[in-house]
Amino acid sequence: MTRFFSALLILAATFTTAARAEVDIQEVKTPGGLTAWLVEEHSIPFTALEIWFKGGASLDRPGKRGAINLMTATLEEGAGEMDALGFSRAKESLAASFGYDVSADTLSVSAKFLSENRDEATELLRQSLIEPRFDQDALDRVKAQIVSIIRSDEKDPNDIAGKEFNTQAFGEHPYASDMNGTVDSVTALTREDILNAKADTMARDRIYIGAVGDITPDELAALLDKLLGDLPETGAPLPGDVDLGLTGGVTVVPFDTPQSVALFGHAGVERHGDDFFPAYILNTILGGGSFESRLMKEVRVKRGLTYGVYSFLVDRDHADLWMGQVQSANNRVGEAIEVIKDEWADIAANGVTQEELDAAKKYLTGAYPLRFDGNGPIANIITGMQITDMPIDYADTRNDQVNAVTLEQVNDVARRYLKPDDLRFVVVGQPEGLTSTN
Known part of the structure; x- marks a missing residue:
């Protein structure tokens, strides 16, 4: 199954390599009030789905820098009744691919799945978005990984330059600090902080969705309402614009x-x-x-x-x-x-x-x-x-x-x-x- 899925990924890329920049995008409105853009491509039984939340790591609460980054990195470390290992095995058995990432302005979720496994794959993805476990052992393990990254960045001249430039450019705005947080801020984060980070960022009032592949508008609408319908309606307020502090x-x-x-x-x-x-x-x-x-x-x-x-x-x-x-x-x-x-x-x-x-x-x-x-x-x-x-x-x-x-x-x-x-x-x-x- 995994080899077959990899082959389909290669075919999907090959099919559209010669593609024009012209793409037939349809707007899809779901009964539950979500909006998505869809490009139908039924020649290969495979769909790619992107779900983005505006706000990203800029929504970290005061004194909790790094919470949203840690939360994002822990979304697939167990969900529902499955621990981290069980979730990973379930995903592999479906030949599905999930990715979770965060930037200063956006939290993004990417998914790729076969048409034959669409329902099972999206239900597994739903559990990671709606019912992540955030088990303490998983939090501690991912914390240690992030702390290692922070310590490595402290010795990288490119990262040092970026941090200093951002401090001067953005002042008190969240952009001024590293979204990874500091060793002290990450170490001090609790499970409650991670739950708050999820509630602040992953809400229906800031969702943007794109889908490409073997799925119809009606199928996508039903999938999205089931996948995202249980998210909270609103998240934390977005930060304001920056008054740049740069001088020559x-x-x-x-x-x-x-x-x-x-x-x-x-x-x-x-x-x-x-x-x-x-x-x-x-x-x-x-x-x-x-x-x-x-x-x-x-x-x-x-x-x-x-x-x-x-x-x-x-x-x-x-x-x-x-x-x-x-x-x-x-x-x-x-x-x-x-x-x-x-x-x-x-x-x-x-x-x-x-x-x-x-x-x-x-x-x-x-x-x-x-x-x-x-x-x-x-x-x-x-x-x-x-x-x-x-x-x-x-x-x-x-x-x-x-x-x-x-x-x-x-x-x-x-x-x-x-x-x-x-x-x-x-x-x-x-x-x-x-x-x-x-």
């Missing part, structure tokens, strides 16, 4: 390593504004990861200061940032930072060329359909579309929106948003010639 300058965090890690950024672009697509294309040209980006050419190719330098847009529910990262030798990281600032300033003042714009559009529109490479990825995409308030036809129109962006729009966004003097660089290492400012 450099923060050096001493760390014994031959290469320094630098994370940098300033305020970004709101996802649903008119400036987003021009900014998205602009970032591709500036530092979007390709060897053709401005930063890669100037910092790596021409000067050999790094193996990689990147910029990226960060669009969280309550904050928008324009960020980047680079790693360089301690005696050269200062030069790398100056080149990054110079390129940031040059593109802000002088814009990009039509040739760069055309190349970025070609890259972005060509790469987009490749994301739709299986039932699971498509379910993930259409659920993400919902939670970010995109229209149901977004997958069909996205490339048109990219192609519609003009050179004037991109360069206008560059002038208004790229602020080299506002960049805050957090440098972890032993950088020569760099000291903390401001």
